[in-house]
Amino acid sequence: MTGIYGVLQMGRQALATQQTGINVTAENIANVNTPGYSRKRPVMETLPPVTTGEAQIGTGVTTREIERAYDRHLTDQIADESEHLGKWEAEKDGLERVEMVFNESSGFGLSQYLGEFWNAWEDLVNNPSGASERKMLAGAGETLAAYFQRTYNDLCEIQDELNRSVGQTVDAINLKAGEIAGLNEKIIRVETGGVNANDYRDSRDMLVKELSRMVDVAVSEQENGALVITLGDGNRLVEGSSSFDLTTLKNRSGLDDVAWASNPTASINASLSGGMLDGCLEVRDAAIPGYKNDLEDLAEAIKTKVNELHKKGYGLDGTTDKEFFAGSLSQNNFAISTDISEDVNKIAASATLTGLPGDSANAMAIAELQYDLTMDNGTASFNEHYIALVSRVGQDVQRATAGYDQQEAMLSHLENRRESISGVSLDEEMINMLQFETAYEAAAKLINTVDKMLDTLMSIV
């Protein structure tokens, strides 16, 4: 339409459009601190021109759409890196707990008690018939065995804690998947109507990022705007408005494996490769069992070697073929044998029956076990083996910490880029507000002018 009414219309549309601009600015300002919020821009466009005799005359402005400032690739990258971060974080946490079990820095760790055990044998060598030396030795053996057992049990407890985390994480994943499916439905509905579902998309992106931190997923967007989320084994977690639950299943060690609720007897642990879930499982099923085995090997070796020699020797009362250590760590009963704990005179210091009570050759042989290269294919002594274990734990923690720090820095950098593209800058919004406000005033002035023109026109008639 042209003519005065055309101009009036343009004024009206200008007012409305600039008001929309202020609306959008207001929303941006209100959400400056909302995490995951992408700033919106009104996309203004000129209305189609009208061709009159002499020229094409424009018909004003309208808001074509409200656009989200958003980089798809960046969002995907952030989700990806969140997976790695989640895994490193879970590994670091788990391993730091393990490290506390091997805390040797105060000086009262397994290394100390092992040393005191060998020293007690040497004291017995110096006085093989001494009652107090025998009692001290039995005590040192007991303390050593008890400390071994406690360390082992502490490791088992950490596994239990991690196991609980696995269950909790699975529940959280199911929850998030359900929410994403819900948002999928809403977005499909809104966008089939031809409008951008900006806020729903923001929420969904946040959920996907949080989900990625927990488990590694592959995300792809379908034409209707819905996301399809797939797990490592190729099965769908979310498709359209449906989500598919995960569940836990008890494995052979009595701990929880991850499985699909639709196929609850098949474990999918092997197909996980990122996220907190994988990190927990990694520490629970690979790292800690490794440390436990190492500890068990050491305890078994000490028990075997000491018992071997001890059985050949003779106690003060002439008894022979008695064991010094009994039980095993995995049975939760590693300790000195009841023979010894009931009667320390059965400790076989002497190598011969006739040599009693002054012969201490057997005690000497046992004491000298501490120098023998009995571990690691004949390359390490008991103490060296243990020290290497502690060192390994330290290195594993260092590695996980370095991985985490590095990943955190990388994610921080990506988030920064995202902020730069999608974040709200109050200064910018202030300027926009001024811009729209001025345009609004101008449009109002325009309407005023047209009004005066109409008055003039009316007064002619």
Next chain:
Amino acid sequence: MRVTNRQFVNLVARNVNISSQRLLKAQERLATMKRINRPSDDPIGMNRVLEYRRKVASAEQYIRNIDTATIRVEATVCNLEDVHELLRQARDIAASQASANDPTGRITAARQIANIHDQVRDIANTRLGGSYLFAGHATDTRPFPKDKGEIYEGDSGSIETIVGEGIRIKINAHGNEVFTGSGVADGVNVFAALKEVKTALESPDFDAPSLAQAAEDLGKVVSQVETVVSEQSTTFKRLEQTREYWNHMKQKFEDVLSKTGDADAAQLAVELQAEETAYEMALASASNVLKRNLMDFLA
């Protein structure tokens, strides 16, 4: 590149967090005065710390072993030196009576010899801490009971002590070696020899040559004892030297332990100061950065 409010906030929060983490670590080191508070602080350092702690404990144990052994060796030497003296006296008495012709003197001499015999037997049966010194492994058996005469009731077990990695030292004197001469070339039984002398002195048909012969036998016993005494003295010296060695090494180990694991107080103080300053700067910059925006300048 656009810069938004949250970027400032995130950056500031991150900086403050990093600074406070470092500050926390520095304070921990100050509180424990240790550089390594957990294996991951320095895995290789922790390795060394544990190794050297073990070395120090080992050295202390060797010193303890040596101290116990030294007491025994000293006791042995003292006792044997007494025996040596007594036997020398006995030999001199016998020798002088052999060349004299003094029946009353012989009676007195016989009594002296009997006395010496008993003293030597008592010394041979010495106990140290409840265990017989000269009985080998049979430490609860009297080696020379009176009713068994000159027969040795102990055994020939060696008492050893550990003074180093796989290093054992024999520290006892065998009662049969010293007193009965078994296993010794041209060995003589002390008690038999003394009895011989006494018999010769008390014999109504005094036979000077046989007394002289008995005196010579006593002479052999004296050197027999001497040999063992010098053996024991050598052992004593060796124990002393080894003890000094371990004392010295223990100090060296403790030095390395300290250097690896302990925190240097002066360095720590400087570190702590630096971290505190960095932390304060992070906080100060935070307040500056977050306050300013365009609204301060619009009417």
